Amino acid sequence: MRTSNHLIGVLNFLTFLLSVPILGGGIWLSSRANNTDCLKFLQWPLIIIGVSIMVVSLAGFAGACYRNTFLMRLYLVVMFVVIAVLIGFIIFAYVVTDKGSGRRVMNRAYLEYNLEDYSGWLEERVASDSYWGKIGSCIRDSRVCAKMGRTINGVPETAEMFYVRHLTPIQSGCCKPPAECGYVYQNETVWNLGSGLMGANADCTRWSNDQEQLCYACNSCKAGVLASLKKSWRKVSVINIVVMILLVIVYIVAYAAYRNNKRMDNDEPYGEARMTKSQPSAFHL
Template sequence: MRTSNNLIGLVNFLTFLLSIPILGGGIWLSSRANSTDCMRFLQWPLIVIGISIMVVSLAGIAGACYRNKFLMWIYLFVMFFVIAALIAFIIFAYAVTDKGSGRFVMNRRYLDYYLGDYSGWLKDRVTDDGNWGQIASCVRDSGVCKKIRRHLNGVPETPQMFYFRKLTPIESGCCKPPTDCGYTYMNETVWVPGGEIVGSNPDCMLWNNDQRLLCYQCSSCKAGVLGSLKKSWRKVSVINIVVLIILVIFYVIAYAAYRNVKRIDNDEPAGEARMTKSHPSHYQY
């Protein structure tokens, strides 16, 4: 029985350690000022799951140390639903980030982003007027477009140097006009029309060299936020899948050890009864 309790305690301690990367993933999402810090509702499922695993693991450790079968049972019962919630979150994260990606542009290293390439729940949340006002304000206040400027030995970047930079989705979508608008590069965040604006992209008329405006109201900026969210969620989902596999293995081990503890406890009274019969406490003469 002591071996089984020690095993359950060890497994609970390991699941406690595994809760740290899940919780860290939620905090990492919330700390990304370029994207998800502007959409605080997205990181909460991960943070809640991470805290739940941490608390339940502590209960399991206490149950194993004090041989409290009720706490062990609570651990197994709640952990089952936590694993189910983690599976649901992983499926949800992949489902809402399934569609959409940047488009390759000729003679450019960076990608252009178009809102029409995205669809579904995440797009609806980002493009909602109430949400987008806060997101755009957050992206602007983060200074992401100010940070895009680069000088080499005090010399401003040339157009060709900029064209072959690898920009983040938000830098590409919010800090410059779409390439198909035909604007002429002056510097990273200042562009002037190159004659007649090409194409029917509505974003071409929304671009503004005012550093407070730029393309924050463009569809390309919304698409850039979606592209950034997709990358962040996919990275976190990979970690979650690895953690999920390990959690399931540990859960099976803990369940088997708990079954063994119950079996030993059930056998002990019968064994004590047999010993009492074979070794009576008094004799009749």
């Protein structure tokens, strides 16, 4: 019996440790929301899940140490719900970030992003006027475009140097005009009209050399935010999947140990359940 209690205590401690990567992923998304991605509601589900796992693990640990049956049952029920919610969040994250990717441009190392490549709930939310005003202001305040400037031996980089840079989705979508517009490079955030025809893309007329405007109103900027969110969510989702698998394994072992404890409390021989009804209920903790 003590061995089972010790095992349950160890498993709850492991569960507590597994909550750390989930909580860390939520905090990382929160920092991205404040500085880069600028969408500030997506991190909260992960933070809530991580904190819930920590609290439930402590309850299960206390239940194992003090042989409190109520706390152990509470741990098993709530942890089952938390694991189900985590699985649902992982599926949701992959579904809403399933579509869209950058497009390659001839003679450019960076990718460009088009809003029509994205669709669904996340695209509608980002592109909506009510949200985009806040997101655009956040990107402007983060000064991500102002930080793009580079010098080589004190000399500003040339167009050829800029074209071989690997820009982030937001830098590519928000800080410069689309390549099809035919603008001529002057520096990273100043582009002049070329001698040729301007492209049909509506973003071509939205571009402004005003450093407070740039392409923050462009669809390419919205697409860049979506692409950045996709990269952030996919990184966190990989960690969540690994943690979720480990949580399921720990939960199964903890449930088996709990059942073994209950069997010992009832003085039942191992491998044999005491039947109190001719037709017992299908399942109970």
